[in-house]
Amino acid sequence: MSDEHEDSVMRDEEDIDPGEPIAALAKFEHDTSSRLVGRVRRTIQRRTAVGQLTSFSAEVPVVVLREFWLILIKQLTPIGMGKDASHEAKTS
Amino acid sequence: MNGFAPPPADPDEELVQEARKAPEGDLRAFEQLVLRYQRRVVANCRYITRERNNAEDLAQEVLVKVFFRLRGFEGKSSFADWVQRIKINHCLSHLKKQAGRSYVGIEEPDVDEFDQLKVRVTAETMADAISDQQSISEVLDSMPSTLRVPLLLCDMDELSYEEVAQLLGIGLSATKMRIKRGREDFRERYHKLQTAGVAMNAK
Numbered sequence: 216m217s218d219e220h221e222d223s224v225m226r227d228e229e230d231i232d233p234g235e236p237i238a239a240l241a242k243f244e245h246d247t248s249s250r251l252v253g254r255v256r257r258t259i260q261r262r263t264a265v266g267q268l269t270s271f272s273a274e275v276p277v278v279v280l281r282e283f284w285l286i287l288i289k290q291l292t293p294i295g296m297g298k299d300a301s302h303e304a305k306t307s
Numbered sequence: 308m309n310g311f312a313p314p315p316a317d318p319d320e321e322l323v324q325e326a327r328k329a330p331e332g333d334l335r336a337f338e339q340l341v342l343r344y345q346r347r348v349v350a351n352c353r354y355i356t357r358e359r360n361n362a363e364d365l366a367q368e369v370l371v372k373v374f375f376r377l378r379g380f381e382g383k384s385s386f387a388d389w390v391q392r393i394k395i396n397h398c399l400s401h402l403k404k405q406a407g408r409s410y411v412g413i414e415e416p417d418v419d420e421f422d423q424l425k426v427r428v429t430a431e432t433m434a435d436a437i438s439d440q441q442s443i444s445e446v447l448d449s450m451p452s453t454l455r456v457p458l459l460l461c462d463m464d465e466l467s468y469e470e471v472a473q474l475l476g477i478g479l480s481a482t483k484m485r486i487k488r489g490r491e492d493f494r495e496r497y498h499k500l501q502t503a504g505v506a507m508n509a510k
Contacts, residue, residue: 239443240463243346245353247345255338281479
């Protein structure tokens with residue numbers, strides 16, 4: 216029997232009274248082992264470490280390339296260019 | 308006075324804020340929340356999925372999920388309701404994943420006919436049912452999934468009939484009917500177990 220059939224059978228029954236709730240279930244809990252908190256902590260720490268490592272491995276090549284580019288620009292800039300320009304301005 | 312009562316304060320609000328603001332690696336506040344909710348989460352995982360050995364693993368996955376979603380928690384509902392939603396969705400999706408293996412879908416009303424899904428109440432299980440908690444556990448284990456899951460969502464998690472219908476993807480009438488049958492079934496099995504337990508103790 217499908218859900219549609221089940222629905223159609225009960226469509227006419229507008230007022231189905233499901234009865235009183237089972238009170239014992241409202242506060243029902245289950246004993247846990249004392250290790251659960253530790254297991255949760257270790258899983259969180261492991262996933263955080265993996266996340267950091269992943270983002271680090273993605274960022275490192277970008278940072279290295281940028282630093283390399285800056286060094287290259289610095290090396291290609293004629294030495295003392297800025298100094299000469301300021302000296303010329305003073306003498307004139 | 309305008310007659311409007313302020314909404315009740317969330318008892319977890321302080322701890323949630325602490326957990327959210329805690330520097331990376333500091334899990335003390337979150338662990339307090341875990342201690343508060345772990346028994347309830349394990350109970351849900353245990354009885355919705357009926358996996359005795361896997362319940363703590365599932366609970367662990369739920370609690371880890373809660374931690375990593377904590378920054379997205381906007382406080383529109385209480386923290387307890389938010390955890391409950393994550394927990395129920397996780398358990399139901401676990402049930403769906405199991406569908407291709409040994410699980411018979413909760414949408415399948417003929418599940419009642421699958422005898423192998425029912426844990427029979429034997430003399431051994433009756434003798435074990437020494438406490439009320441164990442009795443409830445035995446009864447829940449012996450109930451078919453079609454009745455057990457809606458019953459738990461409604462009476463344990465205190466969801467409305469509409470919410471249960473939405474979560475299970477079935478009509479409102481079908482939901483109410485299953486809850487009604489679930490409650491009757493629960494009471495009947497519980498009564499039988501108690502009566503049998505008393506009879507065994509008397510011998």
